[in-house]
Amino acid sequence: MHNTSFHDDHVAYLREYDDRYALQVLPAILFLAILTLVGFAGNSLVCYVYIVKFKPSPTNSYIIALAIFDLVNCGICIPHEIAAMRYRYTFARYGLCRVIKLIMAFVSYASGAIILTIAVDRYRKICRPFQRQATWLVAKVAITVCSVLSLIFASPAAVVFGEGTLTTSDIHINGSDCSTADEYSVTVYPGIYNGTQFFLFVATTLCLVVLYSLIWRQIARQGTFLNKVKAKQTIHSGQQIHTPIAAFSVQLDAPEGVCAVSVADSKPPTDELTNQYQIHSETEDGVCSSKRTPTVLDSSTNARVARTLSTRSSSRKDKRPDKTLFMLCLITFVFVLSSLPHLSLKATRSVNKQIFKGIQGARLTAYSLFLRSYFINSAANPIIYGFCNLYFRRELRFLWEKVTCRPQG
Structure with missing residues (x-):
């Protein structure tokens, strides 16, 4: 007790x-x-x-x-x-x-x-x-x-x-x-x-700081290239444009696998006839992937690509990814x-x-x-x-x- x-x-x-x-x-x-x-x-x-x-x-x-x-x-x-x-x-x-x-x-x-x-x-x-x-x-x-x-x-x-x-x-x-x-x-x-x-x-x-710094630098480069494409498209309006797009990165904008195209590691536009890369975006298991096939874009296709890229660029004026x-x-x-x-x-x-x-x-x-x-x-x-x-x-x-x-x- x-x-x-x-x-x-x-x-x-x-x-x-x-x-x-x-x-x-x-x-x-x-x-x-x-x-x-x-x-x-x-x-x-x-x-x-x-x-x-x-x-x-x-x-x-x-x-x-x-x-x-x-x-x-x-x-x-x-x-x-x-x-x-x-x-x-x-x-x-x-x-x-x-x-x-x-x-x-x-x-x-x-x-x-x-x-x-x-x-x-x-x-x-x-x-x-x-x-x-x-x-x-x-x-x-x-x-x-x-x-x-x-x-x-x-x-x-x-x-x-x-x-x-x-x-x-x-x-x-x-x-x-x-x-x-x-x-x-x-x-x-x-x-x-x-x-x-x-x-x-x-x-x-x-x-993490290093990786995301590299990512943001790459996105800034993409924005610079898109501005050049837009300017080139304006200058050569109605003419055949030959813009060497060296690479495209396909980004996942939505969980459902909605694909969006942006430009990466690209060279400035030039007037010389070169092989272009046509963009093929596809979804595999919800992940966007990209394929490159050499082709020569005609004036209408090139103008359409340029308008698409310039529209995408102008819609992101804040440079946000x-x-x-x-x-x-x-x-x-x-x-x-x-x-x-x-x-x-x-x-x-x-x-x-x-x-x-x-x-x-x-x-x-x-x-x-x-x-x-x-x-x-x-x-x-x-x-x-x-x-x-x-x-x-x-x-x-x-x-x-x-x-x-x-x-x-």
Whole structure:
């Protein structure tokens, strides 16, 4: 009876610490709750639309993989973090820390790997259009490889993290939270793990910056060439035009596989008779591909091509690439921006373990929120899809009309 009473007093004492801590970090808890609701609903819709309504393609496969990882974050990881903040001194004793930390690390690594793979795929499509492009099957293999490698890199999290002791004002009563395990807290392993994680993030970010810089440079060149074609067409109006188009890149403007043609790696127009490249766009497994066949364009065909290219150029006076590329760039930017505060805090804490000890009030709230900033990415991605993808918005509208029994129009 005495042991039972002592245990009840022990738990009641720690509950008071739970309540005081939860009150201080309440804004962070509410913010994560909103991310959970928005992210889970949004990513569920993304999975439904891209799996059921859109044709299979490499880009769609990558987006589905990202949505699944984001669903795991919103359905498992964020609720765990909310519970860990609400019951900071008692939640770790339920034994979920190591498993959840492993899942969180795996999802983080896998999302970064998929985003890097998307950047490589975009680079090949725009800057190397006539090389062999990834198919739907290749994309599935790439996703599998990314997942396996991510699990390998994340596996140390199941060892390094666990129950960490939290002291209270009573030296006889200690709580525990989900953080660095006590047996590793005084070793170099947490620092090595966090340092490796930060290094991989920096390396991935640099690769993304380089790849998208090359892509945007190529798009700028295309815009310059289109302006020259337009000027040449104006000068030689009514005459036969011989414009050597050295290469065409075919871009995917829509998940259904709608093809659009743009010019890449081209030479300035010339009046000399040369072999021209006629454009043949076709869709294979939802992916646009291109073929080159030498031909000589007559005046009417050449004028039609020039008008098409000039119209496409003038319709994009803001020099912006296709919506798919813009959407993927935005997803990459949000991923990097949301991960930076989290990794910066972890790196700082690895260097100085006492730097955040004892913080209270608004500083504690900000720290708790920034330490989990990478969750923002999981809730933001569906919003980005809806903002950038007309076809995605259309399918959502059809789904809403179907659910509410409204006539589709």
